[in-house]
Amino acid sequence: MQNTLTVILAGGRGSRLEPLTRDRAKPAVPIGGDYRIIDFVLSNCLNSGMRRLLLLTQYKAQSLDRHIQVAWSNYFCRELGEFIDVVPPQQRIDDNWYQGTADAVYQNIYAIEREQPEYVVILAGDHLYKMNYEPMVEFHRRSGADITVGALRVPRGDANQFGVMQVDEDHRLLEFEEKPENPTPTIDNPDVCLASMGIYVFSTRFLFERLCDDATIPDSSHDFGKNIIPGAIADSNVFAYPFTDENRKSDAYWRDVGTLDAYYEANMDLVNVDPQLNLYDSHWPIRSFRPQLPPAKFVFGSEGRSSRRGVAMDSVICQGAIISGGNVSRSIIGANCRINSYANVEDSILFENVEVGRHSRIRRAIIDKGVCIPPETEIGYDPAMDAARGLTVTDSGLVVIARGELIRSHDPISSLT
Known part of the structure; x- marks a missing residue:
């Protein structure tokens, strides 16, 4: 994974989680007592051997920045080329805030270029799941893909909250529609859709070209799901990679805790005798900051x-x-x-x-x-x-x-x- 750079998008407002996000960014919201939401994607990166990370922040980032410094900076050795850098908006290209997920990466294109990666992995910093990204990057390399999209099978009734994909037998994307009102199901199951997880692997040169092209389109939303991926399907190699769950349960676990009720239910699951999310698995540990406090x-x-x-x-x-x-x-x-x-x-x-x-x-x-x-x-x-x-x-x-x-x-x- 030495030739891979990871960019984590952690700048969303998280308005549906207010008042918990009144003073902090959504990825910094505590969960499960000992953790922050961001700890799950960062643990996935560390467990996957990904040690060159850019964390793009924007709104109310102080709490998140402090958590990264206290909980995560010691895991990376800059002398060995490892780092986790918190990057607020630089406004090097213009004086605007990030206009969309693609624009957030575009505005930091110089920071990415400086590291000279062959591949760029783009992740959302506000989802709960366990995944090894290394096989996905290897799939991207072997298939000669320009873009590889992490794919999750979801009930059709929930699919209108996701980007929905249609693929052929080789996992090549045929269609991609962001949050459709009437989602198209998979060929093998009319009750299930193939949804984007917000996980992308890009070949770096292709990423730069598409970001620069998108930046010149006035009416673009500058978003990966709405613009970059649908626009690339016709003339590029775009593949889906099925979610490989490291949670070791019968059902795949992936949660977007974007509302107060969804956040509450994800926490309440953890007090069950056999919770869906396994925090006690030494095979795929979830790390965080542990203060020096006496026992309960x-x-x-x-x-x-x-x-x-x-x-x-x-x-x-x-x-x-x-x-x-x-x-x-x-x-x-x-x-x-x-x-x-x-x-x-x-x-x-x-x-x-x-x-x-x-x-x-x-x-x-x-x-x-x-x-x-x-x-x-x-x-x-x-x-x-x-x-x-x-x-x-x-x-x-x-x-x-x-x-x-x-x-x-x-x-x-x-x-x-």
Whole structure:
């Protein structure tokens, strides 16, 4: 993989994940307690032997930049030609922000050219999956492709959220339509479509030529899925490469956690007895930053009828957390959280440094870092009251509390004993 450069697109706004993306880029959003979304694609790169990475950022990049420096810079040795460089918009070509995925790469064409790669792998930094990219690059080389597109089989009902492809028996692309209203199914199964994963391998010279051509088209969206790939099918070698899952489960795992409900469900899967996403697989480890914190702690046993016990069931509890006489079930509790006596947290996600006061009850909530829940407070039991407090409440009733949100308690909970 020495002749390959990897470009990771990590500059999206992530507006559908607000308020979690109010102060951070989508790839920097915590997931699974110990991780950030970006850690999955970076772990794939490291496990695939790809050690020359450009991470293109744009909106609210400070949190992401800090995470890369703390969690990932030590894995790369620049003296050996390895690096992970965070690249904000340079505006060397014009003074615009990135206009699309292709434009983001085009505006950094000088940084790519300086490395003189034979192949360029382009990845999205906001998807959850495990994949070895090396066989895909080898397939691209052997087939003489100009572009190779990572392909995933998805239910036809979900395919209108993807670029949908038609291929021949040799995996050569015949058609590519970005987010069609009526997706065309595969030949072998009318209920399934072949979708683009947002993973591309380009031969470098071809990439430069197409980016430069696209930049001169006034009405172009400057997007790989809308412009570059459909335009290349007629006169170039464009192939699909079937997704090879390193997750080692019966069903392939790939998730775009682009909405609050999708993000919540991906997290909640991790507390299952046998989660779809395997984080405990030493064969394909997911790396991140681990702060130097003491182990999680559970205090207070049964005290007669008071039920003052520090208990967590079917949950993920991170380092430094203290379950101090509270009860946690089917939840993810981040680092340095504290659940105080008689509090109850269920079906929820707590980021780091959250404190839940005594006798409080939390249900189906996402609580961002540093939030303090006062004693005797209910969250997730009365959507109208939660909305009246100014909290985000989704159509499914999920409550999201933003970082820095000040929560006021209301009348004491009458059902307390």
